[in-house]
Amino acid sequence: MNKRVIDSHIHFDLYKKDEQSLMLQETEAYEVDALxxxxxxxxxxxRNLAFARQYSxxxxxxxxxxxxxxPTEAEIEHLRNFINEHQNEMIAIGEVGLPYYLRKENPQIPLEPYISMLEKFIVDAKRLDKPIVLHAVYEDAPLVCSxxxxxxxxxxxxxxxxxxxxxxxxxxxxxxxxxxTPDVLYEQEIQDLVINFPLNQMMVETDGPWPFEGPFQNQxxxxxxxxxxxxxIAKLKNIDLANVYEQIYLNTKSFYGLK
Known part of the structure; x- marks a missing residue:
């Protein structure tokens, strides 16, 4: 059975140096094709560009x-210029979206500047013909869909x-x-999503170094x-495990244009 996997979303640059080295050393042992x-x-x-130039x-x-x-308008433009300059070295635009949890902590934060910033990134994704990686949950998601x-x-x-x-x-x-994410092992909300969402529109991720609970506590x-x-996922959808591995792998390669 092909057990190759791709981590479709990880904050590699936020790991400590020794943790980064360990993950990269263990990619073959755990059949990880790409991060x-x-x-x-x-x-x-x-930082990520420098890492990507070093690690294929x-x-x-x-x-x-x-x-x-x-950020300030100038800071946004500096980032967009960086994106333009290095468009051939990036696989997507992301992570971008709307500040759901930040606004839960402080409801006074205005949403409009974040919408304006996100729309700029969406326009860039369209212009550059790149996928866009989104942080958009709960009531923010319909707005992002629009x-x-x-x-x-x-x-x-x-x-x-x-x-x-x-x-x-x-x-x-x-x-x-x-x-x-790995919390599908213990979060009913994520399990319900897996049951209801088509397998051919699904990938897997870690969102590391974000920590998880349940069987991953303190890891x-x-x-x-x-x-x-x-x-x-295979258990929840009652689909043969080999087929789930293959479909998710092919989904991710196709979506991100991986060779």
Whole structure:
């Protein structure tokens, strides 16, 4: 059985140096073909680009994570210029989206500047013909779907998605992709999403170094965890494990244009 896997969403640059080395040394042992490293801001993008030039298995995306203070217009333009300059070395634009959790902590934070910033990145994704990696959950997700539809962007990857059934239906109809995290082993909300979302629009991720609970308590988040994720997906969907491995692998390679 082909057990090759691809981590479709990891913050590689946020790991400690020894952790990075360990993961890269163990990619073959755990049959990991590639890591898609997303960026949090311009400095993060620069770090990821340097890593990608050094490690062929790391494929990188450049963006501004929304769960942080809004940057200045000048900072946004510096990042967009970096994206333009290095478009041939990046696999996607991301991680970008809307600040759901930040606004939960502080409801006074205005949403409009984040929408404006996100729309710029969506326009860039369309212009450069690159996939876009999205942080858009719960009530933010329908708004992001509308922005994608406005600009006719179809290669959209909603990582660690949570949302209502009507949004899920729209995402399925629009052929957007989701990626499943290791918490599918113990979170009912994620399990329900797996049951309801088509396997041919699904990938797996770690979102490392974000830590997990359950069987992963007190462990460094590692791409090897994706094997447990895939086994759980196969069980939830009642599909042969080999078929799930193959479909998710092919989904990710096709979506991101991996050779």
């Amino acid at each position: 898609i490293g997303v960026s949090n801001h311009l400095q993060s993008a620069r 298995k790391l494929k990188v995306a450049f963006g501004y994570h929304p769960e942080q203070p809004i 922005l994608l539809e406005k600009h006719d962007v179809q290669k959209a990857h909603f990582h660690w998605f949570k949302g209502d059934s009507s949004t899920v239906e729209k995402m399925i109809k629009n052929r957007y992709f989701i990626s499943i 460094m988040t590692h791409p090897k965890m994706m094997h447990e994720t895939i086994r759980k």
